[in-house]
Amino acid sequence: MKEYSCGDVVPGCGARFTADTEEEMLAICTVHAQHAHGLTDDAMPDALIASIRAVMLTSV
Numbered sequence: 001m002k003e004y005s006c007g008d009v010v011p012g013c014g015a016r017f018t019a020d021t022e023e024e025m026l027a028i029c030t031v032h033a034q035h036a037h038g039l040t041d042d043a044m045p046d047a048l049i050a051s052i053r054a055v056m057l058t059s060v
């Protein structure tokens, strides 16, 4: 299980997500970024993906 707090990458955002896999988490984050953070591309920038991977927590 993966856990991610968007506020760790985007200060002030209170959204928290859980997903079974890193790929699923990135898909969820992409949709969240499009709706909550004004992302207009189909995918997040590589730098943002790297930031999310870096702060994503793994739990059982």
Ligand SMILES: [Zn+2]
Binding pocket: 006, 007, 010, 013, 014, 015, 032, 036, 037
């Ligand atoms: Zn957010």
